[in-house]
């Protein structure tokens with residue numbers, strides 16, 4: 001019996017040591033201490049054993065039983081700790097939130113403004129910002145558009161209600177174009193002038209896909225001695241090639257504006273069909289891009305510069321329309337509304 005107990009002890013201590021899981025230990029435990037377990041069976045044989053021998057066997061049995069139980073407990077503890085450690089390493093922290101880093105960027109129209117301003121700064125042009133709420137004389141009269149003259153109808157003007165101000169009605173308006181900046185500069189009398197403005201203008205327009213009451217214009221004015229149409233042509237091509245590509249070129253058509261003489265409409269060769277004619281250029285191979293011309297002698301007279309000594313050129317164009325062509329979107333309102341889906345594309 002002593003040998004049997006020693007044998008069980010040896011065999012099971014080895015099995016316990018090799019057990020890999022709690023289930024293994026449960027199986028071992030049952031094999032020893034279950035109803036028909038090896039340890040459970042042993043006392044059943046005691047009645048057959050001489051009392052003398054039992055004095056030695058009983059304490060051996062009790063000690064072995066205890067040791068096996070303790071070893072199982074110990075190993076159980078070890079296995080638990082091992083699995084805790086494993087879990088610890090695989091830990092999923094469900095409370096952690098992902099920090100989304102997104103960098104913003106300038107609005108498409110602002111990016112374009114920067115690009116064009118840089119382009120003309122490198123030619124020595126400086127920026128001049130004139131007021132949005134403007135005196136009638138700078139928006140119209142000095143620009144050779146007298147009060148009550150039919151040429152006023154070229155602009156649907158939003159006049160300011162001046163009833164609460166010490167200002168005569170009709171004297172103030174939201175400027176209809178950026179052209180108001182050149183009489184303001186010219187009347188300062190400092191020549192030569194090489195200035196530009198990229199800014200907002202306002203007209204009494206019903207808003208639709210192509211029109212808006214608020215829009216941008218980019219305008220340049222050059223005043224000095226011996227300024228000619230050749231300079232105007234050079235600057236037009238310079239702009240078009242820079243914003244539409246090397247292939248672009250300009251074409252002048254006679255056009256009436258009260259403040260220029262001669263006045264021209266500047267067309268660009270359609271860079272989408274290479275002049276062949278497409279939907280964008282309505283089949284003509286060209287699209288209109290700017291109004292331009294040589295500054296009218298009357299503008300010199302109103303601003304007290306000598307038209308015999310000086311001449312000047314100016315052109316103004318709608319960058320919003322260029323952006324629509326360049327990026328192929330067909331609604332000007334995208335540029336005024338803060339639709340992120342649209343803005344994030346650029």
Ligand code: PHE
Pocket residue numbers: 176177178179219257260291292293314315316317
């Ligand atoms: N100011 C004109 C407009 O808004 C454009 C223009 C600018 C025409 C300069 C000629 C010279 O329609």
